[in-house]
Amino acid sequence: AQSVAQPEDQVNVAEGNPLTVKCTYSVSGNPYLFWYVQYPNRGLQFLLKYITGDNLVKGSYGFEAEFNKSQTSFHLKKPSALVSDSALYFCAVRDDSNYQLIWGAGTKLIIKP
């Protein structure tokens, strides 16, 4: 079965430090991977996606994600965290059986000043 996992419920990072939010996936075919962010009391916003090509994908707000096929991972990264990056982050993979997204449980990112 196709699935996506975010192994950390919460990640705490000091402002200015690099951050990583982890995501692993399991799909039968080629993976189509997405990251979304949810700020407090808001809907989700698209950050970036991997479809094909370069393993390092750049997205909005200075975020990037690294696709690693051998480790079946798609970790979200940012070189220098901002307090305003504090939010809930969701990883998703496209289900090839119906083309809908399968969502991870979400990771709460807390950036401390």
Add this chain to the structure above:
Amino acid sequence: DVKVTQSSRYLVKRTGEKVFLECVQDMDHENMFWYRQDPGLGLRLIYFSYDVKMKEKGDIPEGYSVSREKKERFSLILESASTNQTSMYLCASRMTAGYNSPLHFGNGTRLTVT
């Protein structure tokens, strides 16, 4: 910028009531979706629609129905609300060109059923 508007930010309903959640998008998107978001479970797809008058069941359609009479509007209906339907409901839309286009979400409706 795409705007997806959900009519209510918070709703409190009683068990057994019929509940309507409304969603409107202003970018002529053909695809629209209803999800529910629960802590630790991520987003789960309730229903989606690829075009007017079309609807498809998602992963958790039981207890819900939908209506898409106009392209810009997608309504979620709880036929007889139950306490286990207390949740955050998110509407989303997507342009037709490809299944990998980003979803655009509304701000959500937090429904409490008492």
